[in-house]
Amino acid sequence: MAAATPQPTSRTRSWWGWGWADAHPDDAQCAAMGALLPGTLSRPLPVPRVRDLGIGRPALEPPASLAGLVASDPADRAAHAMGKAYRDVVRALRGRPGRIPDLVARPADEQDVADLLHWAGDRQVAVVPYGGGSSVTGGVEYRGDAHRAVLSLDLTAMGRVLEVDAEGRAARIQAGTLGPSLEDQLRPHGLTLRHFPQSFEFSTLGGWLATRAGGHYATGRTHIDDFVQAMRVVTPAGTSASWRLPASGAGPSPDRLFLGSEGALGVITEAWVRLRERPRHKSSAAVAFADFHAALRAVRALAQSDLSPANCRLLDAGEAALSGAARDGCAVLVLGFESADEPVAARLERAVGLARSYGGRYEGTDGSGGAAAGAPDGGAAVSAWRSAFLRMPYLRDGLARMGAVAETFETAATWDRIPGLIDAVRTEVGAAALKATGHPATVNCRLTHVYPDGAAPYFTVLAAGRAGDEVALWDDLKAVAGEVLHRHRATITHHHAVGRDHRPGYDRQRPEPFALALRAAKGALDPRGILNPGVLVD
């Protein structure tokens, strides 16, 4: 089949902050947000400029045979220096970004990737695979000085849906395909991947696979892992190509070794992924809970039922207020059902009934009104949550410009640990922020994904900063959070990946024999240690 023209856009990406440059809050909006947080700056830090970074010549030039794939202008290099974590944004605002890569390569096909790796291996050049650049864990930057030069390997020129198997509902898609383009190219076939992480606009299929991204579905198949039918991965030791199979029991899964390998074992170039028909039936509702712990029990019951809601996100009172879903101190459960196959209203009704049996107050279905006193109607609550969900990273950057701390982190744990874990994170991170800044901090929580055996809490921290020292302050708070997670045996990441920022927590969590196996695999596939150095293994 002929593929559509991939990924056209006329808008400009911000080199230093989230998303589109034209979508950032302006100075006045930043100041207004800052005014809500005592202890922040009185005026926003200026938007940083690439020319102030004093970027010099690259340490190395590519050979003529690869020159056509490689850029070395300062703007491109600056835009590929870091991901989009709060600490990355602050480093840009403070004029102290991570190590600027020497070169940015944009391979057009798999052979280009292999050629670039071959050259990089010969010259001891570090290769940092780069999709949409939306890492919030330091996954796409270089730290250290063990390499002669740093090459950012930007896959977005490989952005096509190459084949569609309509009968088997699968497609072969290049790794550099950004979310919106991927869905645009599938739409004419009536199919959808339905993988909508918060970073959807600015992340790629390859990035999702390399980081085991969490997506649209709040229950069941929450991670991209389960949607992979086959993968191609270029390693310095050769190209790995697994077969298209609906399932297999032939040894440990090859794909599962590369899923989550974060560019350290190879460069994912394409995958066959499992698709769905576009849903024809959708229904959503909001349920308010005065008692957060009762809401947790309700969500557990939902996760253990056969109802399989596509959306089942529980916002605590602070998070509900922040997103505009509720302002009366209630927690809000956002429920959604969808199907291409059959009406979902009966499932929604059963789910709402179950939630009410735990003390939930039904706030009306999407668009149907039926508001209870003191809270917006369900439709408005659901919409408010959705729009805040997509807008949040921009607001975070605006707060960063005001010298505030504004960041998120996420985890997962079994149900027996969830209430204590959430309480401990709120208490201990809040106390640490107060102690460090002298101002009370906001620590909100929502459950983004729920399982029969546990849940994935997602925390938002809003606090006054420490002018000029925001990165160290955040690192301290994150270390406190990491300790709480470790004590509660909660994973260091449910879907944000390990990157470089989560290495200490990951190293403690990972079973040591598995670390031995992973190091050995790294040594076999990347014997010169050029692939995303510092990620997963040293």
Added chain:
Amino acid sequence: MAAATPQPTSRTRSWWGWGWADAHPDDAQCAAMGALLPGTLSRPLPVPRVRDLGIGRPALEPPASLAGLVASDPADRAAHAMGKAYRDVVRALRGRPGRIPDLVARPADEQDVADLLHWAGDRQVAVVPYGGGSSVTGGVEYRGDAHRAVLSLDLTAMGRVLEVDAEGRAARIQAGTLGPSLEDQLRPHGLTLRHFPQSFEFSTLGGWLATRAGGHYATGRTHIDDFVQAMRVVTPAGTSASWRLPASGAGPSPDRLFLGSEGALGVITEAWVRLRERPRHKSSAAVAFADFHAALRAVRALAQSDLSPANCRLLDAGEAALSGAARDGCAVLVLGFESADEPVAARLERAVGLARSYGGRYEGTDGSGGAAAGAPDGGAAVSAWRSAFLRMPYLRDGLARMGAVAETFETAATWDRIPGLIDAVRTEVGAAALKATGHPATVNCRLTHVYPDGAAPYFTVLAAGRAGDEVALWDDLKAVAGEVLHRHRATITHHHAVGRDHRPGYDRQRPEPFALALRAAKGALDPRGILNPGVLVD
């Protein structure tokens, strides 16, 4: 919690054939079965006796500190020499079993396992992990002569459910727990793993995990993999213990490396597994199809719907006749729904309606009668299939005693390949059997598991043998089958595992860079190469 007494039994296991010794068909029954297959023997081969094997003294004695864990009597050693493939049964019948292990160890806990591995590593003793011994792919025997002695590591003394988390529906279970004992120990808690492979009575949790066993559910979460919350694995390089997590995105999954590792990377000692409430609602039905290809389309539509049948097994006409589900030349689709949560009758009704829209003829629901002319009613068809399913391995051994070839193999492929694959296996394996024996062979097919993107066909081959040369004959037929699978890019195994018998197909299917990584991991975890030598890597 206190665990129940594990795995009591008063029946005797067959050392040479499937299951219970007292459940084998007698000589007259064998002869009656053989009479249905032209070219077989006129009387059954005698039941083999251990004393005829001339088993000598073990090559090595264990040290005094481990002697209490280790047996070396001929009966125990013979019973641990092989798995239960057709070729294993024939080797026993012909008095040429695989290499008899020198010792059989039964560790009582994880420390015993570590101690045994330590001793074996020092003495260059091969260790073959052994659960229920039901491997049908040569997974639990030793081949070659590179080791000083062979130790069969029988885990069945570790057969307890150690902890139950009722709130989070999970349990910590020792790897040597056999299927029935596992369910017996969970029953008082109202919970069930619902993992019912055909080998259920004679296989263990550890075996299921090591081989990525396929289980009860015909759709959705078909493999044991998805039910694993955490695992403990003893390797010569240390013990791997993953955290109990409902989900995680922290690097490649440690558990997924050990799932399917078939004892080559470590010895699985226990796992936390995800459970379900025992179903309160069940409903099943049979639908007959005159046209097998129309039935395939119906099954694909069911797999792509939101209906999630627990059972969705399509028997072709030959398989339906063999199991007694139908005798009119029709294919039969056995459908089943179950839930602890809500009635399932409406889902069954929709599924049957969908099947009818592809030309299916509704045969009545389980127990409700409603038979159509020319076929048994649905309830009888479903029961016939279930009882034949469990009885089949015994009948296979009876046929083996008649010198017949009676064996199965299974695979999985995407839907676009399914019709051609099934036709090619039938034609080419049938032709090879005819050529080799001079008698027409039966090659039946059923789909055991179905997916939105493909299906798992399971083939039964019944043919005259070649007296005294049955193993070579079967190996030839299996090689023909392997070529067909490879040509159709169908996996060498969907859930029977690789073992030693599937190595050639596995080696061709496995991506070479993954093989490099796996060999490196093996070298790191088992540097002396004592663990199940010859499995997965050399």
